[in-house]
Amino acid sequence: MCGIAGYIHFDSQMQAQPEKIKSMTDVIAHRGPDAEGYFVRLNLAFGHRRLSIIDLVSGAQPMHNEDKSISIIFNGEIYVSLRSDASCKGS
Secondary structure, three states: OEEEEEEEOOOOOOOOHHHHHHHHHHOHHHHHHHHEEEEOOEEEEEEEEEOOOOOOOOOOOOOEOOOOOOOOOOOOOOOOOOOOOOHHHOO
């Protein structure tokens, strides 16, 4: 069991507050007492509480792409199927 919280100000002039998202995730700390993560940028904030049952090392969130232009917080699994170029061509 994990927990996700977040908010967005639809008035883009209002800044998201780190202490507000921290307070929101503290309320759901019982859902994920093992780890926490936050993302605050401009008028958007989201946070995550994590229960580390299976993957103790690589499940830290939020997750980012290489240049941190994309960030995600989620509850679930990501499954990736990799195929070689030969299999993609039907060979």
